[in-house]
Amino acid sequence: MGLFPGLPDADRAPVIDTVAVELFGVPSLLAGQRRVAVVGATLQELSVSLAAVCPALLGKVIDPDTGWLLGGYTFVLDERFTTDRRAPIAPTSAVLLVSTVAGG
Amino acid sequence: MYGTHGRLLRVDLTTGTSGSEPIPEIVFERLLGGIGLASYLLLRCCPAGVEPLSPENPLVFATSPFVGTGITTASKLAVAAKSPQTGVIGDSLSSSYLAIALKRTGFDALVVTGRAPEPTLLVVDDDRVTFRPAGRLMGLDPAATAEAVRGDMGAGFRVAAIGVAGENGVRYAAISNDGRLAGRTGAGAVMGSKNLKAIAVRGSRGAPVADPKGLATAARGLAERSLGAGTAKYREVGTAANLAFFDRMGVLPTRNFQAGSFSGAEAISGETLLLDHHTDKHGCAACTVGCEHRYRTRDGGPATEARLEYETLFALGSLCGIADPNVVLRAAARCDALGIDAITTGATIAWAMECAERGVELGVPTADLPRFGDGASLLATIEAIGTRSGLGDLLAEGSRRASAIVGQGSESWAMHVKGLELPGYDPRKLQTLALGLAVGTRGACHNRSSAYEVDFSDRLDRRSEATARASAAATAEDQAAVLDSLTLCKFLRHALVDLHGESAALHTLVTGRPTSADDLRRAGERISNLKKLFNIRQGWTRAEDTLPPRVLTENDGTPTHLSRPWLDEMVDAYYGVRGWDEDGTIPAAHLERIGLADLVAEIQPVGTQRSTAPVAV
Numbered sequence: 001m002g003l004f005p006g007l008p009d010a011d012r013a014p015v016i017d018t019v020a021v022e023l024f025g026v027p028s029l030l031a032g033q034r035r036v037a038v039v040g041a042t043l044q045e046l047s048v049s050l051a052a053v054c055p056a057l058l059g060k061v062i063d064p065d066t067g068w069l070l071g072g073y074t075f076v077l078d079e080r081f082t083t084d085r086r087a088p089i090a091p092t093s094a095v096l097l098v099s100t101v102a103g104g
Numbered sequence: 105m106y107g108t109h110g111r112l113l114r115v116d117l118t119t120g121t122s123g124s125e126p127i128p129e130i131v132f133e134r135l136l137g138g139i140g141l142a143s144y145l146l147l148r149c150c151p152a153g154v155e156p157l158s159p160e161n162p163l164v165f166a167t168s169p170f171v172g173t174g175i176t177t178a179s180k181l182a183v184a185a186k187s188p189q190t191g192v193i194g195d196s197l198s199s200s201y202l203a204i205a206l207k208r209t210g211f212d213a214l215v216v217t218g219r220a221p222e223p224t225l226l227v228v229d230d231d232r233v234t235f236r237p238a239g240r241l242m243g244l245d246p247a248a249t250a251e252a253v254r255g256d257m258g259a260g261f262r263v264a265a266i267g268v269a270g271e272n273g274v275r276y277a278a279i280s281n282d283g284r285l286a287g288r289t290g291a292g293a294v295m296g297s298k299n300l301k302a303i304a305v306r307g308s309r310g311a312p313v314a315d316p317k318g319l320a321t322a323a324r325g326l327a328e329r330s331l332g333a334g335t336a337k338y339r340e341v342g343t344a345a346n347l348a349f350f351d352r353m354g355v356l357p358t359r360n361f362q363a364g365s366f367s368g369a370e371a372i373s374g375e376t377l378l379l380d381h382h383t384d385k386h387g388c389a390a391c392t393v394g395c396e397h398r399y400r401t402r403d404g405g406p407a408t409e410a411r412l413e414y415e416t417l418f419a420l421g422s423l424c425g426i427a428d429p430n431v432v433l434r435a436a437a438r439c440d441a442l443g444i445d446a447i448t449t450g451a452t453i454a455w456a457m458e459c460a461e462r463g464v465e466l467g468v469p470t471a472d473l474p475r476f477g478d479g480a481s482l483l484a485t486i487e488a489i490g491t492r493s494g495l496g497d498l499l500a501e502g503s504r505r506a507s508a509i510v511g512q513g514s515e516s517w518a519m520h521v522k523g524l525e526l527p528g529y530d531p532r533k534l535q536t537l538a539l540g541l542a543v544g545t546r547g548a549c550h551n552r553s554s555a556y557e558v559d560f561s562d563r564l565d566r567r568s569e570a571t572a573r574a575s576a577a578a579t580a581e582d583q584a585a586v587l588d589s590l591t592l593c594k595f596l597r598h599a600l601v602d603l604h605g606e607s608a609a610l611h612t613l614v615t616g617r618p619t620s621a622d623d624l625r626r627a628g629e630r631i632s633n634l635k636k637l638f639n640i641r642q643g644w645t646r647a648e649d650t651l652p653p654r655v656l657t658e659n660d661g662t663p664t665h666l667s668r669p670w671l672d673e674m675v676d677a678y679y680g681v682r683g684w685d686e687d688g689t690i691p692a693a694h695l696e697r698i699g700l701a702d703l704v705a706e707i708q709p710v711g712t713q714r715s716t717a718p719v720a721v
Contacts, residue, residue, distance in 0.1 A: 022352065025337055025345035028375050034348075060336075072333030072598070079353065081562045098349050099337040101598050102560030103529070103550065 017041075017091040021050055024098045027073070030056040043075050044068060044085035046095060061097070074100045105129045106314040107169030107614040108137070112145065113211040115226060115233060117298050118159055118218030122233040127212055133617065134699055136624075137168025139195050140589035140631040141213060142184035146193065147638045147707060149215055154642075156188035156290075157273065157297040159219040165206060165264075165303075166213040168591045169614045172204045172390075173313055174320065176327045177593035179203045179390040181264075181281065187289040188297075189275045189448070189502050190523035190547050192639040192648075194289030197551075197588055199388030200282040205262035208307025220299040225253060227261075228305045238301040242271060245441040246280030253304050261304040267443025269490045270296035274500040276448040280440070283411070284388060287445040289524060289546055314616030322613055326599070326606075327392045334598030338395035342385070343414035344374030346528070347422070355530040358422045359476050360454035361519050361654055364530045368427020372417060381429055383409060393595055403430040410437040415550075418528030419450025424457060424474075424482055431479030435486055442490030448502055451525035453485050455503040455518050456495065464512045468495045516653045521548035532655050532666045534559040535566070539674040540577040543649045545635040554594065555580040570670075574677035582628030589631055630698050633682075633690060637704060646688040649675050 020035050028034055031054040038053055040046035048067035051058050058064045061073050069075070074083050076096040089095065110129060115122045127141070135144050142164045149162040163185045170178035181203035187194030206214060209230050216226070225238040241249050250263035263281065270277035270292035277292030278285040286292075313319050337345050350356040351369035358366040370376060377399050387394035401408045410433045420426060420435040439446040453474050459466055460473035472495055474481040488496025498506050503525055507518035519526045524547025531538035540553030550556060558564055558576040583603065587594050590607060600606045604621035611619040636644075650656075650671065657667045679686060683694045695701040 024349040024352070025341050025374065028348075029341065029378065034370075034375075070333055072336055076353075080565070081560060083562070096349070096352060099345065100561075101334065101337045102349075103346065103554065103556045 017089075019046060019089055019091070019093055019095055021046060022094075022096045024096060026099065027057060027061050027097045030054065030060055032056075040089055042085065042089060043077065043082070043087045043095075046075075046089060050097070069097075072100055074098060105132050105169070106616040107173065107311050108132050109207075109210050109212050109311055111211055112213040112215055113209070113228065113231075113233070114215045114217075116218040117216060117220040117224065117226070117235070117300060120220075120235050124211070124231070131703070132169065132615070134627065134703060135631055135634065136586070136589035136611075136627050137170070137212070138166060138180060138182040138589040138591035139184070139197060139585065140627065140634070141168065142166035142182040143193065143195060143631065143635050143638060144703070145213055145215055146184040146186070147634065147641070147704065149217070150186050150638070152641050154186055156186045156191065156294060159217065159298065161186050161217075161294055161297075163216040163291065163294050163298065163300075164213060165216075167203050167207040168589060169311070169611070170590050170592065171207045172310055173323070173614055174390065175323045175592070175610060175614075176330050176390065176392045177388070177596055178591055179388070180591035180593070181206065181286070182588070182591065183279060183286040183291045185291050185294040186642060187523070187546070188293045189290040192522055192547070192642055192644055193545050193635050194291055194294075195546055195635070196279075196286035196288055196291055197591065198279075198281060198284040198286045199391065199593070200262070200264075200284050201389045202262040202264050202281040202305055204389060205305040205307050207311060208309055209305060210307065210309050214303075216298065216300065218298065223299050223301050226300060226303045227257070228303070230307055230309065241265075241301045243268060246443050247283065247441070249302050250281075253302055257304055258306075261306045263302055263304050265302035265443075266292040266295050266300075267441060267490070269442045269444040269500075271301070272490070272492045272500070273297060274444055274489060274492065275502050275505070276445040278443050278445050280443055282389060283440070285440070285443075285445070288447065288549065290445075292443050313614045315613045319610070319613040322610055326596075326610070329599045330392045330596060332599055335393050335395070335595055338393055338595050339385075341374045341378055342395055342397035342412070344377055344397065344412055344417050346374070346414040347417055348373035348375060350418075350528070351422070353533070355533050356422050357418060357526065357528055357530050359425045360423060360451075360458045360517060361526070361530065361652075362458070364533065366422035366425075366427070368425075369422060371427045372421045372429050372432055374414070374417075377412065377429055381433065388593075391593065393593065395595055399429075399433055401430040401433050403428075405430065406434075408434045408437045410434075410440065412436055415528050416446040419447045420482065423450050423454045423528070425476035426479055426482060427477070428479050431482060435482055438483065438486045438490070442486070444490060447527060448525045449486060449489060451519055452489075452499045452503045452506060453482060455507065455514070456485070456499055458517050459510065459514055464510065464514055466495060466498065466510060519652045519654065521651060522546075522648050524548050526652070529556055530655070531651060535666060535674075536564060536573045536576050536580075538651060538655070538666055538671065539573055539678060540580060542651050542671060542675060543577070543678050544581075545632070545639055551594070552584050552588075553577060553581045554584055570674045570677035571681065573674055574681045577678060578632070578681050581632050582625065585631035586624050586628040589627065626698065630700055633695070633698060633700055634704075636690060637700070640689060641707070646675075649688060
């Protein structure tokens with residue numbers, strides 16, 4: 001049993017590279033840093049990896065059961081807002097984790 | 105209708121008279137309340153072509169059926185007048201206990217016209233209206249004014265007041281109540297032009313709701329949900345959280361929109377402010393969200409504490425090249441104390457900073473010019489604006505008028521739409537918002553067009569066609585109109601699964617009138633059209649639905665660049681989605697279709713007659 005029992009096997013693809021995920025707002029404050037280096041080939045994997053590196057995100061930003069983002073948060077992958085778990089990550093990808101509540 | 109009193113209080117400051125007039129139930133049915141009601145009363149009471157700072161320009165305060173019901177965030181006061189800043193509709197909304205107090209007087213709205221012969225305090229105590237000399241209040245900031253009035257009259261009174269800027273006719277002066285501002289479009293200048301320093305209100309009669317038990321249960325549920333993930337950003341960091349993210353996305357207006365990112369962003373980010381400057385947080389009147397974060401200076405200078413929202417932070421920070429949070433806090437505190445809109449203040453000063461950078465003559469010694477990144481000059485210029493002294497007298501006109509006076513090409517870097525300065529979103533990368541800002545009835549406003557939500561999502565991409573963006577912009581505008589009229593805080597929108605459906609259910613419980621989600625959608629469309637009607641009546645033309653030259657390229661339209669042809673194409677599409685003519689006017693048949701024609705039938709078109717018609721019975 002892995003750290004996230006609810007995670008589908010299909011999402012447990014091999015990791016490929018280190019990616020710096022940039023955190024904004026609540027995720028940044030919880031993690032205590034703006035930038036976290038994690039590994040993953042998809043956004044789902046990045047999310048799982050992020051939770052392992054920053055356990056403070058669990059329960060507040062990342063669902064402890066699925067390893068995926070809780071409602072209210074989204075990734076921005078190369079300037080595109082997405083919650084597609086299977087979105088592939090390239091070594092050069094820019095990945096941001098932000099609140100879905102954009103703006104004022 | 106439950107939740108309303110069905111009448112307004114009309115006050116004429118010139119004659120010192122007042123009277124009650126009925127508000128037909130159909131007005132609430134079709135336009136809900138709040139901004140919808142205020143816009144309607146403004147359209148009815150404001151003559152075409154009126155000079156905004158003349159006695160004839162009505163100053164309207166309106167509540168809604170939700171005010172005072174215990175629905176979280178709903179205690180909001182709508183303020184409307186013809187804007188002295190833009191010449192089109194000026195509508196503002198602020199949360200305060202004054203909204204509850206006004207509703208408890210037994211009136212749903214207050215319409216003030218005329219000009220008092222001397223500085224005046226208007227007192228509304230239930231249905232008793234008195235006028236008191238306010239000479240001793242002149243020169244006081246809004247908070248001190250409210251304290252003095254309540255000290256004299258009792259803590260049961262709630263107070264709206266202007267600061268020195270309103271007294272001096274600064275065109276973007278605000279009306280302050282409970283520390284919150286009806287900030288944009290210059291309602292404070294209208295109030296000042298009427299010699300009205302403050303309004304004190306006390307009431308003792310609520311408006312019964314249709315289903316008190318059902319409403320209490322629903323309101324409790326909404327209050328619980330207001331504390332969920334959908335509002336976490338606001339509760340835990342506040343809107344200041346936007347700044348670092350916007351900087352990273354390249355949409356943080358910097359140095360008068362000369363750039364979209366700022367080297368000092370981290371220093372003034374919401375996260376840094378929270379860690380290094382935060383004191384506490386508060387909620388508005390009857391609000392469970394509690395988004396209002398307060399901060400304190402930490403530099404050893406004069407201690408200052410202020411509330412900071414993202415818009416204040418960007419306007420007095422990155423837009424002016426200021427990376428010192430202590431300066432931004434002092435500037436924000438002074439804007440509040442003087443009673444001026446921080447966005448326009450920062451944007452107009454940023455315009456002057458660029459003038460100084462380019463060597464444009466502004467009629468004052470070089471040493472008196474504000475400079476990008478120079479905190480001392482920013483603070484000095486804010487003071488000058490509030491008192492209309494030196495360069496401040498020019499800048500008190502706002503960037504559109506100031507640039508027209510100065511000329512020398514400076515109009516091209518005056519960053520406004522219809523005279524209202526752009527909020528803290530660079531439209532070059534946010535194209536749905538760009539359209540929303542261009543067509544906005546009160547000018548460039550993110551609160552009346554939350555179209556940025558579409559840009560900050562995966563719903564559209566940069567190549568999306570004009571009609572898709574037009575539809576999204578119109579929908580966002582109508583949704584904002586519904587929230588502003590109900591009156592619910594926009595921060596609740598993420599706590600609601602079905603915004604229109606759940607709001608309609610609340611509306612039914614309050615008013616007793618069965619209301620559907622589609623009823624609210626239609627009301628939103630109606631209110632957006634109503635505001636446009638006001639502008640048309642005041643002489644609006646299509647040429648005003650555009651953006652500053654700086655953010656537009658002149659090349660052929662392409663959905664990946666914000667070019668002038670592309671913006672024009674989006675505006676065309678927006679008019680089409682709205683059912684308007686190509687020149688942006690509203691066909692009579694459309695007014696009929698959306699249920700506005702009978703409400704506005706007897707209001708005269710532009711320039712044909714000065715309307716003095718009372719509100720219809």
